Amino acid sequence: MHEPAAIQDQIPENHCYGCGPENDRGLQIKSYWTGEDETVCTFTPSPHHCAGPTQYLNGGIIATVMDCHTICTAIADGYRQAGRATGTGDKIWYATGKLDVQYRAPALIDEPVELTAKILERSERKTHLQCELKSGGRVCATADVIAVRVPDNW
Numbered sequence: 001m002h003e004p005a006a007i008q009d010q011i012p013e014n015h016c017y018g019c020g021p022e023n024d025r026g027l028q029i030k031s032y033w034t035g036e037d038e039t040v041c042t043f044t045p046s047p048h049h050c051a052g053p054t055q056y057l058n059g060g061i062i063a064t065v066m067d068c069h070t071i072c073t074a075i076a077d078g079y080r081q082a083g084r085a086t087g088t089g090d091k092i093w094y095a096t097g098k099l100d101v102q103y104r105a106p107a108l109i110d111e112p113v114e115l116t117a118k119i120l121e122r123s124e125r126k127t128h129l130q131c132e133l134k135s136g137g138r139v140c141a142t143a144d145v146i147a148v149r150v151p152d153n154w
């Protein structure tokens with residue numbers, strides 16, 4: 001079970017291609033807390049998100065959804081650490097400092113991919129997260145991510 005409201009729907013003014021509700025041509029992923037330091041996201045690919053062979057998901061799309069799922073997790077965690085509901089008060093904004101993706105198996109285009117993110121460590125300026133992407137019941141990609149806090153006018 002997770003909270004009813006998606007993290008992305010609580011972050012204001014987000015036009016990001018991967019996770020921005022304001023980007024009507026974007027992927028519009030939705031992430032949810034499942035525990036203290038863990039979030040999940042289910043993304044349903046469209047046929048045009050394919051790799052060379054039409055049955056597999058493009059690697060850049062895989063990287064994008066892993067990037068956005070983890071960075072939104074870091075942002076929501078920033079609000080939690082500040083003792084505020086996500087999106088309230090002064091804006092808290094993180095950017096990707098590092099995204100290290102390992103592609104372990106091809107992900108299928110015709111079924112949803114399941115992502116999990118886990119916060120490993122946090123400090124004032126950065127959050128270290130791990131992400132896993134599953135398709136067809138197997139782990140297809142893992143990522144090591146550093147989210148870096150940036151000014152709210154970034």
Ligand SMILES: CCCCCCCC(=O)SCCNC(=O)CCNC(=O)[C@H](O)C(C)(C)COP(=O)(O)OP(=O)(O)OC[C@H]1O[C@@H](n2cnc3c(N)ncnc32)[C@H](O)[C@@H]1OP(=O)(O)O
Pocket residue numbers: 011014016018019067068071072075094095096097098123125126146148149150
């Ligand atoms: C709601 C919006 C969701 C958006 C989701 C999508 C996210 C994105 O795609 S963002 C776009 C892609 N990312 C970017 O364009 C970022 C470009 N880079 C930058 O702006 C800067 O280099 C930035 C912000 C990452 C770091 O800024 P800078 O002022 O150099 O930070 P700096 O003070 O050196 O580092 C802060 C901390 O982060 C660490 N850090 C920074 N980069 C890295 C890295 N690549 N690897 C490891 N650690 C890093 C530093 O070691 C430092 O750690 P500590 O506090 O322990 O000393």
